[in-house]
Amino acid sequence: MKGSGAAELDVIDRWDAGVGWLAYPAETMQRASHAVAVDGDVWVLDPLDADGVDELLEEFGDVAGVVCCLDRHKRDCAAIANRHDVPVFLPEWMTGVADAFDAPTRRFGRSLADTGFRSIRIRNSTVPPWQEVGLYAPPGDDPEEDPVAGTLYVPEAVGTCSYFRTDQERLGVHPMLRLFPPRAALEGLRPERILVGHGEGVMEDAHRELRAALERSRSETPSLYLKTLKSAVLG
Numbered sequence: 001m002k003g004s005g006a007a008e009l010d011v012i013d014r015w016d017a018g019v020g021w022l023a024y025p026a027e028t029m030q031r032a033s034h035a036v037a038v039d040g041d042v043w044v045l046d047p048l049d050a051d052g053v054d055e056l057l058e059e060f061g062d063v064a065g066v067v068c069c070l071d072r073h074k075r076d077c078a079a080i081a082n083r084h085d086v087p088v089f090l091p092e093w094m095t096g097v098a099d100a101f102d103a104p105t106r107r108f109g110r111s112l113a114d115t116g117f118r119s120i121r122i123r124n125s126t127v128p129p130w131q132e133v134g135l136y137a138p139p140g141d142d143p144e145e146d147p148v149a150g151t152l153y154v155p156e157a158v159g160t161c162s163y164f165r166t167d168q169e170r171l172g173v174h175p176m177l178r179l180f181p182p183r184a185a186l187e188g189l190r191p192e193r194i195l196v197g198h199g200e201g202v203m204e205d206a207h208r209e210l211r212a213a214l215e216r217s218r219s220e221t222p223s224l225y226l227k228t229l230k231s232a233v234l235g
Contacts, residue, residue: 007050013193013201017147019056020195023048030161030199031075036148037061038115045069045135046155046197049076054083065089067112070155071097071131073197078103091119091133116148122157122185128176132156134185139192150192152206157182158213160199163231166223171202171209173217175224181217186210 013020018036033047035057041064042057057063063084066077071094078101081088087106090097098105111118112135120134132155140149158164158173165172171194173181190207202209 007048009050009052009056011056013195013203015147015193015203017060018151018195019060020201021048021050021053021056023050028161028163030159032195032197032199032201033075034153034195035060036115036117036151036153038148041115043067043112043115043117044077044080045153045195046073047076047080049079053080057084065106065113066103067135068094068097068101069133069135069153070197071129073155074100077101089113091121091131093121093124094131094133097131116146117151117153120185122154122182123177130156136189136191139190150190150206151195152189152191152193152210153195154186155197157186158194158210159196160202163224163228164198166220166227168223169213169216169220171196171213172220172224173213175228178217178221178224181214183214187214 007023010022010025020032020034034045036043037060040061042061044066046069063086065086066081067089068077077088081103087104088101089106089108092107092109116137117135120136122132122134123130135153137148137151140146158171192206194202194206
């Protein structure tokens, strides 16, 4: 599921105000990292490190912070934060995570500093342990003036890698959340692009794909589980 050994930078989701990358392109989990730029400040989201990451970030500005949006996505947040002398940012309500980072940490509340991204509490449960925050910059009137507007980042609840999706889906709900999709958190949002923590982003018709993923989550569950079973049996 997870790649190991030497990382290999594979750039994905490049757009005017950001970029994503896979550090292990061949792995099943397709762990994706992202950077978004706001007025020359670069915010790095749930990153995995690889040769060439710093040069990629420099294309968009100076790193202002590294953000951990899922309690399980510690990844290489501390290493990249320390290299750029910035804190790791955490939601104010996320517990049991700060001490795991060998780097300074800072909390954020309803919004991520002055980026224009508001935080969305997607899940906060103890069974199973799962603390996840999404970041959403609502669409604006002028994309050239505010290029991050319309961007939604979801680290885990939805994704595009193969084990999140049936063959009929571009975006799928996490297999563990299929029967109880995060409608309360995500329904009604109208993103123009969706960046995810697993797989390439959805850069066109994003709000339609999000709505379809939430609406079809339960009905498509048997198809997804059957697909996963066949993959496990047949290799």
